């Protein structure tokens with residue numbers, strides 16, 4: 001992927017490009033996923049570079065490298081579970097932020113190379129590509145996780161699970177699990193044929209992947225009730241729920257007139273917190289102690305993605321299992337040096353202050369600008385936002401449902417051609433047995449990258465496109481007329497999106 005390579009603007013438009021996708025062009029734009037994913041789309045997950053705390057990191061780097069007692073272990077192979085100072089600091093920050101009934105102990109944690117890298121590790125240690133019957137993904141899902149599941153052997157066994165305004169559709173998931181168990185019984189799939197039995201790991205029958213808070217891409221937050229239901233279901237069917245909790249710290253009040261600019265406590269317990277306590281927790285009678293959840297945290301969104309550092313939380317048994325991934329046993333926890341830099345920023349309290357005093361207010365202001373413009377220009381045209389009644393919002397994205405007659409892919413293409421605004425249209429083709437796993441009316445916009453003063457302008461331009469398309473629709477009074485030869489996405493465009 002080209003670092004900082006930007007999306008190409010429209011050759012037809014003389015207006016300045018507004019990037020509400022902020023993509024990089026993938027090095028393999030033609031890859032097709034046979035089951036769930038479509039063409040590999042460039043994925044937005046970049047902070048505006050002005051929000052990268054270079055000074056904070058410069059100081060931490062200097063402090064670490066000048067102190068030999070810290071520098072030498074930082075530059076050597078690290079412990080399997082990661083730098084002890086980072087473990088200690090992450091444990092205490094998470095305890096303050098999520099406020100579980102008991103402090104989060106360091107043995108519930110393992111330092112990782114970030115959420116993506118650790119998803120791969122979790123699959124290496126806790127799944128078998130045959131015994132693990134399916135990976136269920138809350139849909140629409142974070143597209144770049146598909147390749148990680150493919151690499152682990154699940155390319156034909158990914159299944160999309162729809163979500164409603166409360167989050168994952170539990171009934172749908174339960175029906176799929178039941179069906180799958182019947183098939184596993186009929187096939188005699190009753191022990192892992194490929195992975196050896198090892199004391200530090202177990203092989204789960206299912207994996208469920210979700211981004212429960214400020215999701216990428218749907219921007220939704222899963223309700224407490226659904227989180228609890230999901231944990232119960234996972235226990236019943238021996239599933240490991242892997243959550244990317246990477247946006248949790250980026251939150252602020254949704255009110256457009258708020259005086260409170262930052263919120264230093266999580267609004268909801270993570271799914272891993274629920275598994276810790278619900279109905280006796282992971283140590284309840286009859287349970288094996290591994291628990292049913294792994295929370296992937298990351299410094300990518302709250303410090304910088306180039307750090308490639310994060311953490312995983314689960315039961316002590318699960319966290320130990322993660323630390324025993326072959327690559328960590330050989331090379332020590334990933335990202336050892338940057339982990340030590342991050343530890344320094346947490347130990348001084350500077351990173352925490354940066355998140356609460358800078359990132360939250362700045363992203364919050366961007367969010368409010370965008371939502372204000374959406375309320376003024378898009379809602380009157382029939383555009384809808386999910387979970388409009390939330391008090392606390394966050395993340396990088398806003399998900400928009402277009403008026404029914406407008407198709408997202410077509411709209412995205414016209415927004416680019418006619419107004420030089422780039423947005424993401426996310427499709428999850430294949431495996432759409434249930435309704436709610438097709439997103440042809442939806443687009444995702446990002447407020448994290450584009451210059452703040454261009455956000456409202458971007459929305460105004462999107463409104464122009466909608467107006468034009470609605471007018472054409474009225475004239476033609478025919479749904480299918482909206483996809484004409486002239487405005488149909490070109491092959492290039494399809495590859496790009």
Ligand SMILES: Cc1ncc(COP(=O)(O)O)c(C=O)c1O
Pocket residue numbers: 044045113114115116117142211216244246297298299300305309310
């Ligand atoms: C849902 C989700 N998971 C994982 C990642 C990547 O995290 P990391 O940089 O820690 O690998 C992103 C970043 O875009 C994301 O949106």
